[in-house]
Amino acid sequence: MRITFLGTGSAMPTGERFQTGILVQEDGRTLLIDCGAGVLQRLQQSGVGYENVSTVLLTHHHLDHVADLLPLMKARWLAGEDHLEIVGPQGTKALVDDLLDVYEYMQDKLEVQVREVVPGEFTVAGFDVSAYETRHSVPCLAYRFGDLFTFSGDSEAFAGLANFAEGSAIFAHDCSFPDDVDVSNHPTPDALGRELAGRELGRVYLTHLYPHTEGRHDEMLESITAHYDGDVRFAEDLQTVSVE
Ligand SMILES: [Zn+2]
Ligand SMILES: [Zn+2]
Numbered sequence: 001m002r003i004t005f006l007g008t009g010s011a012m013p014t015g016e017r018f019q020t021g022i023l024v025q026e027d028g029r030t031l032l033i034d035c036g037a038g039v040l041q042r043l044q045q046s047g048v049g050y051e052n053v054s055t056v057l058l059t060h061h062h063l064d065h066v067a068d069l070l071p072l073m074k075a076r077w078l079a080g081e082d083h084l085e086i087v088g089p090q091g092t093k094a095l096v097d098d099l100l101d102v103y104e105y106m107q108d109k110l111e112v113q114v115r116e117v118v119p120g121e122f123t124v125a126g127f128d129v130s131a132y133e134t135r136h137s138v139p140c141l142a143y144r145f146g147d148l149f150t151f152s153g154d155s156e157a158f159a160g161l162a163n164f165a166e167g168s169a170i171f172a173h174d175c176s177f178p179d180d181v182d183v184s185n186h187p188t189p190d191a192l193g194r195e196l197a198g199r200e201l202g203r204v205y206l207t208h209l210y211p212h213t214e215g216r217h218d219e220m221l222e223s224i225t226a227h228y229d230g231d232v233r234f235a236e237d238l239q240t241v242s243v244e
Contacts, residue, residue: 171204
């Protein structure tokens, strides 16, 4: 499986990191998780291209996870592609309908199939996926792909999510801010380290990084590794990780 971080930023631009998007590829199957602003550009830069993304799996509906959905639809239509499947938590159908109500000229350009999923097991784009409800300001799902990859979506750090991810070769987790930012709905590095402590994970990648984290990566890592002795790294846009 190849995991490519397309966007490792958040709702406030750093100038370096685009908003959330992760590409998962295995045996000719391709799935895009989240589609924040800039993901369409990163898809093109990744060499995969928007033509090859026919399924998008959404963690939740915040703008920094869905802003490039309509641009993706339009680019696929212009490139001669005829469909897009959008899978996400409850409310995804209403979101897509409402977006297409605003951009009426995009209606009927593509065959758009929308599927809503709940915590549990399902298949998307040929991948067997488990979903788990995170702790965020709106309903949000974390997704796990067998023993290979888990993505937290946006979430506070908590034991249930760490349990859900345990055993994954790669665990990408929201790590929006350094410890001195008073935050809810996202973790602090200290809280994340405490929940990861003692877990069996191959490697943890930190993502969803706000500008507040710039220049503070070392101290954030120290805060996490004060509790957790595993391999923790910062994800970068267009970085690909291969796992088997
Ligand atoms: Zn969010
Ligand atoms: Zn977000």
